Amino acid sequence: MNFAKRLKELRLELNLTQSEFAEKINSTRSTIAGYETERKEPDYSTLQSIAEFFDVSVDYLIGRTDIRNHYKIETKAYHNLDKSGLPEEAIKQIEDYIEFVKQKYNPDGTLKKKG
Template identity: 55%
Template sequence: MLLKHRLKQLRTEKKLTQKELGDHLELTPATISFYEIGRRTPDYETLINISNYFDVSLDYLLGKTHIRNSQTAKYLKDLPSKIVNELSSEPENLNKLMQTIYVAKKNNIQIKGLVKVIESVINAIP
């Protein structure tokens, strides 16, 4: 996924207009629009500001990974790579997985039990 798609996805997830995002980043709405249509590319400093604002890694922002940030990576380290690879092919699935893991950890549910359930679901996929 390209930067222009990720930026628009992140902005719409937060229900921000281009003007609102521009205000947060001290950019014009036109600049945000140009980034989202791929007409312009943010400079290094702006990429860092966008990354910080949305709490995502630069790799995620640039489309090199589906893992949004180091916190996500921390939660995923307990899971077998087969699960992570299968679920991370679709960002929506990875986001749902992250929410499930967060709730499980918050409620002191053992991740091992959660892994068994996820593995059984993945193994059932043809």
């Protein structure tokens, strides 16, 4: 799915008009219409704002993945993890590893570049 379709789908899930959505991200209805009809493309900053508004990754927004938010999956997986019987030290190691993995990713869910 491309950005235009994904944006419209997300907007409609929240029952927002183009005007209402535009107001929420400090844009205009015509700009949102342009995005949804593929006549315009957002700059990186706007793309991040849209992703943050819908609580999805930029990768999801542009159609590179169907996973809305990798961080939510990680958090849910951790809370569903059966930690019973593990010593506190082992639980701490698991938490440290999760933090290590999170540091490898940008807020939009993309892998950070090395260097």
